[in-house]
Amino acid sequence: MAERATYRPYEQPTGGWGSVKSLIRHSTRQRAVGAVPALVRHHNKPGGYMCTSCAWAKPAEPHAAEFCENGAKATFWDVTAKRATPDFFAAHTLTTLRGWSDYELESAGRLTHPLRYDAAADVYRQTSWQEAFEAIGARLKTYEPKSVVFYASGRASLETSYMYQLLARLYGNNNLPDSSNMCHETTSVALPQSIGTPVGTVLLDDFDHTDCILSFGQNVGTNAPRLLHSLQEASERGAAIIVFNPLRERGWEEFLNPQQPVKMLTNSPTRIASEYHQVRAGGDIAAMVGIAKALIALDAEAFAKDGEPVLDAAFIAEHTHGFDAFRDYVEGTAWSDILDASGLPRAAIEGAAATYARARATIAIYGMGLTQHKLGVDNVQMLVNLLLMRGQIGKKGAGICPVRGHSNVQGQRTVGIAEKTDLVPLDRLAEQYGFEPPREDGLNTVDACHAIVAGEIRAFIGLGGNFLRAIPEKELMEERWRGLDLSVQIATRLNRTQLVPAAGDTWLLPTIVRSEIDQQAGVPQIVTMEDSTTCIHASRGQWERPDGDLLSEPAIVAGLAEASLPPNPLVPWDAWVGDYGLVRDAIEVTFPEDFRDFNRRMDTPGGFPRPVPARDRVWETDTGRANFKLPAALSASFDDDDDADVLRLVTLRSNDQFNTTVYGYDDRLRGIHGSRMILMMNRDDRVRLGIAEGGDARLTTVAGDGIVRTLDGLQVIDYPLPAGTCAGYYPELNVLIPLWHHDEQSKTPAAKSVPVRATADGAGPV
Incomplete structure (x- = not known):
């Protein structure tokens, strides 16, 4: 019988002693207690390694312990003493392992050797890298390029990601779906239409200058706990923090900073949210339309009384397009419809609007609670509308701030992991590497799934991740996955995707992690990544890699490329593996605006930011201005709300x-x-x-x-x-x-x- 859960509302703050006890428990479980001192010295620190967990920004002047509970857990699982060796796989059939839980699978420990699936015995067997590369390359040479998918999880470095996208394009397709397709692709579509950039406009130091924070659909306590440091400081200096989320999450309610001994000893947490509104799932558009409606009314009232305007009329006139149509839409929407769709009382919405109206500088942050809906793009654009109404983009302490997930999920898109050809400088790649890149858009994650279901995909290469567990339609996808001719998974630990073999050949290729020393040609290498605020950071591994036969991700990508592609003297795969600085030089040639002086600047304290025109109120949109966008409906959900059940x-x-x-x-x-x-x-x-x-x-x-x-x-x-x-x-x-x-x-x-x-x-x- 399945285990029964216990439930008792958690009344302690986020962080605090609960977090400390959790770290002790998880370090012990993974036999990684010895990692704690290095975690304090090197985690997210200059000269150290960047966290493999979330993508939140790293400060120029780090805290004594610049990690959160989940970041520490990720590190313990990376440097665990547990090992999934060839003997482990010889003793466990895939049929048996499919009966294990996700926790049990990954808790088996680090993969140590390249493995090939033996269908007759239903087990993975140890192989050599030479055999793996030669066999995989031989199969890839037989496929029509469009029938191969090159998937990327969000944890690979900028160097690996650049090499991987080049491998795919030299092979002949733009089939580069990635984990962002499952979370913040909505952001990448919504923001360019509204403000001309696919990323947020906020830098970490903007939080030091804001006096109001709007949050929609984001759980800071679990998804980006280090952001709590900035939220704590903002709250303690009196900034308003207004939260809209269906669940009341403890991270938004109270935070007890483990790095403040007096507060810990006296159990004195900081209140985070000054207002908390439990909006109905899918009702965020309605709540935001209500705020906009209240702002327009407050502005009219201020005008009638010769008071200070609420709306920034000068900004709207100079920098925006479509405000009149937006105002007509908002004023024409009935309060009764807003309240029904949002599930909130009118007083709550008007109260939030009044707080926002008093603010001088406002940051709007959001997560997948806005992006993962039928009208996710409308959700994000409606939040941008609220900022545009008051001129809250392109000024200190203000802007739009999507909180990304994986630690380099935004960065891999920056260096070319994208199925959309208009996001990649193909002409520059063509000139740089002497080939004609494919010009047809590739497959995103959902389209790749449809193509697998339809039997149109022969091979799937996975650079990290747990694809079959992350996507929708699990039962159908696992069934059709077995019809693939080739499945290659580059991974650090065992997961469920690796337990569903392809009909032809299945490979499991183990790699080292970012926190481990990556030594090539006798020299420790440096990798880089981009955080949620577009800042680029260097990362240097500190731990010895596990015993066994593991390769770095760049070495694996290069090995696959050399085995499956014709020789190209302009693509120095071996030299790149020997010196990642050469990869960074190549990235700078391909993306000179974003990576000027890349190797020189990568150690900039706090990272160096990529240019974002909207930060300077330069709007690279179809109108040349920031666009007010009208939502298609008040509800972002698929149901029509006619059935109460x-x-x-x-x-x-x-x-x-x-x-x-x-x-x-x-x-x-x-x-x-x-x-x-x-x-x-x-x-x-x-x-x-x-x-x-x-x-x-x-x-x-x-x-x-x-x-x-x-x-x-x-x-x-x-x-x-x-x-x-x-x-x-x-x-x-x-x-x-x-x-x-x-x-x-x-x-x-x-x-x-x-x-x-x-x-x-x-x-x-x-």
């Missing part, structure tokens, strides 16, 4: 998790322990739908496509959620998300408002 499911991460990596079964900050098969429900919804308190539920997706997507055995917990909203854990609930259920423009999977029916387990449709 249809709930909107939010999938989310636990405190013991980073993306698909599950560190344990304790979601401490939500008070849930012992299981991940959980459904959090509004109590009134549970009672109305006839589900027993503490009982089990079945979720069934409301899709209308004739396919039944259902999941049983979810333990129900009464949780303080808005009516009509329920929540459960990713990736377990991905099985409920149709592959076509994505943002209309970016194709980012819409995992934050999935229409479902909840019934008592055994009482629903089968």
Whole structure:
């Protein structure tokens, strides 16, 4: 019988002694206690290594311990003493391993040798790098280029990512889907239309100058805990912090900084959010339209009383396009519709607007709670609209701030990991390397999945990640994955994707991690990455690599390239592997505006920022101005809200998790322990739908496509959620998300408002 969870609301602050105890527990589990001193000395520090977890910015003057709880967990799992050796694989068939949990698989430890799947014995067997490269290259030479996918997770360095995108284009396609397709691709579509740049405009020091922070759909306590330092400082100097999120997350409520001994000893946390509004899942557009409506009314009132204007009329006139149409839309939207769609009272929305109206400099931050919806682009653009109304982009202490996930997910797009050809300087690549790059757009993640389902893909190369666990439509995708002719996974630890073999050949290629010393030609190498604020940082590994036969990611990419591509004297794969500085020189040639003096500047304290024109109020849009964009609807969800029994499911991460990596079964900050098969429900919804308190539920997706997507055995917990909203854990609930259920423009999977029916387990449709 499955483990039953316990639930008791967590009343302690984020950070504090709970975080300290968690670090002790996880360092012990991974037999990595000895890593703690080096973690303090080198983690996110000048001359040290950059965290492999989140992409949040690194300060020029780091704290004594410049890491968070999740960053420390990621490091413990990277430098764990546990090993998944060839003997481990000889003793465990893939059929057996598929019965293990995600936690058990990755907790087996670091991969140590290249492995090839033996279908007859159903096990991975040790092989050599030469055999791997020769066999993989031989197969790749037989395929039509468009039938191969080159997927990239977000943790590879800028150097590896640049080499990887060049490999794909020399091979003959732009099939470069990446993890950003599943999270912030919406940002990359929305922001260029609004302000002419695919990235945020905020730098870390802007937080020192802001007096108001708007947050939508972002859980700082789990997803970017180091941001809490800036939020703590902002709160303590009196800045307003207004949060819109379906769940009340402890990270937005209180923070006890473990690096402040007096506060720790006296248990004196800092209040973070000054206002907290639990918007209904999918109701963010409505809430923001309500704020805009209130701002327009406040501005009219100020004008009538000869008071200080609320809207920045001069900025709007000089720098924006489309405001009149936007104002007409907002004024023509009824308050009753806004309140129904948002699930919030009018007083709450007007109160947030009044706070924002008093602010001098405002930062708007957001996460996947905005991007992963049917109208995710509309969500993001509506938040930009709020900033444009008051001239809050292109000034100190203000701007738009998407909080990215993986530590280099933004950077890999910067150096060419992109399926869209208009994002890559193909002409420059052609001149630099003497070839004709493919000019047709490639496959993003959703399109790659459709092509796999349709049998159009022969081979899949995975640079990191856990593709089959991260994507929607799990059952169908695993079935069709077995029809591939070739699967190659470059990885550090075991995960579920590696347990679904291709029909032809399956390889598992182990690599070192960023925190380990990467020595090539007798010289320790440096890698670089880009954070959420577009700043570039150098990273130097500090730990010895595990015993075994591992290669660096650049060496693996070069090995695949040399085995599968015709020789090209203009592409010095071997020289690049011997000196990553040469790769950085090549990056600078391809992207001179972004990487001027790359090797010289990579050690700049706090990183060096790439140029973002919108920071200087230069708008590279179709109108030459920042554009007000009208949302298509007040609700960003797929359901039409006609059926009260249809709930909107939010999938989310636990405190013991980073993306698909599950560190344990304790979601401490939500008070849930012992299981991940959980459904959090509004109590009134549970009672109305006839589900027993503490009982089990079945979720069934409301899709209308004739396919039944259902999941049983979810333990129900009464949780303080808005009516009509329920929540459960990713990736377990991905099985409920149709592959076509994505943002209309970016194709980012819409995992934050999935229409479902909840019934008592055994009482629903089968």
